[in-house]
Amino acid sequence: MTMQLLTPDYIFESSWEVCNKVGGIYTVLSTRAKTLQDAFPDKIYFIGPDVWIGKENPLFIEDNECLKEWRKHAIESDHLKIRIGRWNIPGNPIAILVDFTPFFSEKNEIYTKMWEDFQVDSLHAYGDYDEASMFSYAAGKVVESFYRYNLTLQDKVVYQAHEWMTGMGALYVQKAVPQIATIFTTHATSIGRSIAGNNKPLYDYLFAYNGDQMAQELNMQSKHSIEKQTAHHVDCFTTVSEITNNECKELLEKPADVILMNGFEDDFVPKGTKFANKRKKARKTLLTMANALLGTQLGDDTMIIGTSGRYEFKNKGINVYLEALNRLTRDKNLKKEVLAFINVPGWVGEPREDLRKRLDSKETFNTPLECPFITHWLHNMNHDQVLDMLKYLDMSNAADSRVKVIFVPCYLDGKDGILNELYYDLIIGTDLSVYPSYYEPWGYTPLESIAFKVPTITTDLAGFGLWVNSLKGRPGVLQDGVKVIHRTDYNYSEVADTIKDTISEFSSLSETEINKIRNNAAKIAEKALWKHFIEAYYRAYDIALRNASKRLSFKVEKSLN
Template identity: 40%
Template sequence: MDENQNRYLFECSWEVCNKVGGIYTVISSKIREAMKVFGENYYLLGPDFKTNLDFEETDEECWNKIREGAAIKDLPCRFGRWRIPGEPKVILVNFSVKYNKDQLLYRMWEDYGVDSIAGGWDYTEPVMFSYACGEVIETIYNLLVRPQGGTAVAQFHEWMTGAGLLFLKKAIPEIGTVFTTHATILGRTLAGSGMDIYASMDHISPMREANAHNITAKYSMEAAAAREAGCLTTVSDITALEAKNFLGRYPEMITPNGLDVEQIPNLVQDRRPALRSRMRLLKAACRFLKKDLPSDTRIIAVSGRYEFHNKGIDVFLDALGRLEKEMKSDQSILVYLFVLGGHTDLIPALQSDYAKGETGTPPDLHAPLTL
């Protein structure tokens, strides 16, 4: 028998099939490596927003027992595959009607001392989601893992999934639990407000600062998950110091983020995809600016979560200001900020131009260029 046949890994994140920030890339880029070890015993759980574009619902036999078990527990889920290399199993969990919010938050307080009193909807929603994920994992464990004498580990990313870890800790303590923090909620908040947390970390009172920045509930959930997890991990040594000072526990493992280099196209061998993408970027800019751009326009881009200071957007803009002063009159630079900011559509004027097909002169695909 394959030694991995009875080993299961469950991975829970707000960003499974839901692109918000870097955790989406962290998880999606390691899929093939995870599947080499766990194969079809690898399950990812994410929130069901009905708009998960890279998720495809499937009617595979492997879902029959799980679908029935989830239905018995009144856990609305969609079962399918994440359409990325490796195509892992994914369960999207609907949590909107399952729980009485007040009862659930009281349970978290009673069992683990999680202080949810000041938490708004941006706190309550992830708590309900992750708690439901815990119940789904429990269902699969009782249906597939326990009857076969198997073992299971459940990994939870960030405070948004802490309630699921706490549920499993009490309901099925034999499941190994891993809590991974990519950046503590307190560290992220303080850095975003302009504080140099690494220069003053030893002098920061976590609870006082959490209260001052209105993140008491999120901080309390994160601290409880870090304390109760079977294993705490962070993605860097510097984040490990955050965890030690803000959460009271130094991680057992540092798990640096990596890249699946086999999925990065070799643009030296074939320049056509890059040229096509470049042309689309220039054409979009022509439409928006209502002017022609030279074919040798340099394109610069930055991307990331919309955190002005933490992601260096302020540094990027300052550098562009300096660059503009040093540019020659015949130089042209196009800058894109690929930053999600809660927008749902194109601005009306730009949308109208796309519909009418109005644009400046399309750039020459074969002209000299600098990427």
Template identity: 30%
Template sequence: MNRFLLEASWEVANKVGGIHTVLKEKAPFIKEKFGDEYLVIGPYVKDTGFQEFNALQLPPLFKEVVEETEKFGIHVFYGEWLVEGRPRGFLIDFNELMMKANMFKYELWDVFKIDSTRTGRDYEEPITWAKATSIFLKHFCQHFTGRKIVIHTHEWLAGSILLFEKFNTLPSVSTVFTTHATVLGRSLASAGVNFWETFSSIKPDEEAKRYGVEARHGIEKYAAQYARIFSTVSSPLTIEAHHFLGRKPDAILPNGLDFKRFPTVEEMAHAHRKYRESIREFILFFFSPYFRVETSNSIQLFISGRPEIKNKGIDVYIKALGRLNKKLGKDDKNVYAFIFVPGETRDIDHTLAHNLSLYRNIEERIDEMTNELKSRLLHYLVHKKQARTGGLFTKDEFVEFAKMFSSIRHESDIPLSTHIPSPNDPIMKLLRLENLTNAKDDKVKIIYYPSYLSSTDGLLNINYEDAVSGFHLGVFPSFYEPWGYTPLESSASGVLTITTDTTGFADFLQKHTKQSNKNPGIFIIGRKGRTDTATVQLVTDVMQKIVRLNKQDRVENKLEARRLAQSCEWKKLISYYFEMYKKLLP
């Protein structure tokens, strides 16, 4: 091997956020291109270290590098990341160095004046891992002197690797730093600052200190300036990074999807029907203790993402639902709006859990009786008699079901959530402000689901990706979203999708695809330069239009959403990475 591509991230074999998805899904394409010359580097995290990593015997090729590193009290695990392609790599155990975290913080202050006095463990762990990794990489580069080596780091969490050691002074070593969102941009957006229109008046270092993110911002800024190639994931983020980090990015590396995870166009209809029925069944079980539920003529929509109320547009979504609830008439379809956003909860709603269990027991009992019921129904049809429930079910069966239904529990108020949220839950507060209370006559009803979806969660019992296929519409009116995986995943599933022009994903579509005016599939809301109130009105209008679409138009939009999403397949977008690496690894 005459060259190495080393990719380091806090999220290699360590699922924390969206960057894990990026790294995992592009890994097989990088591995196919570079083979064993491609190595990943991540943290060894206690308790979860080997959930995604299979330790292997260390090859002689790397023995000396690891031995030299371990002299510093750093244990190095060699193995394969358990994702498609099985890329080989290293997990760096930084735990024994944690007692020296203050030394590493001082090192960054002494050289770069990065002030970390207001940081905690969520800062100390990544920089300690980065310090340990920089020691490992130093010995790696020294051992393989003369071979072309690229060190590619992601986000501030790995960015300090480039600050602890001067890798760019080594003639055969090149470095890349990629930011997927700036620390300052996320902080300003969370506070509601529309910084896109006020770049010239913002002093980045001062604002970072004001918002308490000066240490992370400092690492990000200097990593961007010290890397040979500085890259982002979208055009909007490129502009933002240039202003906040003081360097114009050299490359844009858009995020893709592995479409093998999603139903094919031929499978979409089947997947939609299957999971739509599961969702409708859940809606029935959720509301039927309180009033009669009609789901056959209804629209199911959702929002999902991190609990960033402003950045993710959760506030706009809820306010738009409040307006939609007032605008829909009695002849319009019923709307069931889900909120899949993890939040702090005190417990699951045990009344709901009890009722769900009871309903599913009733359903199982009916399944057991299916053959007998079919036989009885056939008897009526053959003899041209009108079927009556009194004839379909025996007296004992009626008593059995009556006992089951008598066990259904009711709460004093119709629930809004599957859990008992904390008293200060911001989503619950917004729902009440918009008078979204799940009253019987409301056209829009809410199910707030403040936990991660799972096929074994005892509630909906569906994984997130499968659940998405069952919805009619995904709504993601983000205020700050440098890329936007949630709208991309929604449209990849053949689901009509609302997003905004502030997202990198929408920007990519507008520049690289041609959308249908009649059936756009992905509805891009113009949020730049608009007030929240104006955005809410636009989202409301689009949702109302979608609710009123006929079936044929919905199908056309589903197909168009899928077509547009396919422009973001990794097999297409990986070329952006290859083009960048070609400059460094000829």
């Protein structure tokens, strides 16, 4: 007989990225919101930092009627500075934004209490630690105020905190309102990311690393401490993939209770003729810009490939992508011209005026602009990793080279001054994407790519790549729509060769074969929709509620004895 899962009556989630689009967690929360809002209408509350005070935030629609009585009480009696409204995303869930700055004056007392109650070491705090911790604590205070005003012991309540930045709030809630079940989700361990980013081999030596020792070596003690203590103390500890769970076991000395894989919604993918038209338009935009920059006449049969994401040169595998493209210039099996993009925001200055002029004129040009690798000037043209590597590899973008590389170093928000299209409206025009990550807890970029029927190349060091392998029962191949390359600490050169060979192979396929691969890619994307992955969240709620209940009974017993 299967045990009935306990379901919460109220869910609170706190993250630095609620109504604040700064990274991948925004995608997790904003795409999942509708699924949870449908299941728990207006009983799911997202808590974020009010970092937009006095500025217009397009993602937040304030509503003074929402939770009106409690809001008045929270502001007047509990002295919390909050704004309540709706998060402007599908599902429009309730969002509570909190101004955490008033808590800075109590910082030392808060840190002392965290040390006494949970051995959280805030002594070595620097950078964003204080800001994150004060927000986290403020979010905990908000939940405590809501609970005491609106709820009783009969209500089943879950508080889910995302990343080390909200750990302190989860611990505060557990101590102040022990009736609330706590969940902590780490999307990447701070130490794992730091080891990888500092060019130390992460995977072969993972078993030998001691998280506390590495935290000291990498000057990360406080972030590591809050992350580790939260993982050990909450009612349910979760992470986003098997590969990150291995880090949790070794570096935090605590395996996850549940793995919450990152799903998505495909409501941003156009259908039917709209899809075909958008793809055509995207290709035209990309080729027109490339021809203006390079002084070439690349036609529609050009194979357009791309990579994108955060500018983490090694972790995201940008270095190995460039290496592969360089080797491709000498590949005899390449059947098409290749136009390769790197859509990664750098330290961008202004859009190139010379390129803008060419795009605005009706002429065709047969000479390249100077520095024909980049669409926008950078503040650090002489010290940019992408440009440095292109120079080192002696890539030329010359008219007779079969492989051209263009770096688009800005956010594709529709108003960058050169392409002026949204990221999703451009990715649809590519033929193949490459995400050869070295460190990637999940990997939304390859998943978004296949949602647009663009086959992708990734690695088994990305959570997404591992998931595809588990889906197929073997490593993913190009014909599946997702090619998953085996990557280790030391096989950089083989990875570059495999990428080169896969691009070559793709260039010789017929239209029928390509369409089959594109449809297979879309089939894999369908399996990652939230309706499939949300089940894991329900298991996490159940574990948290049961453990909180045990914790409470134990407390009661202890006080009776």
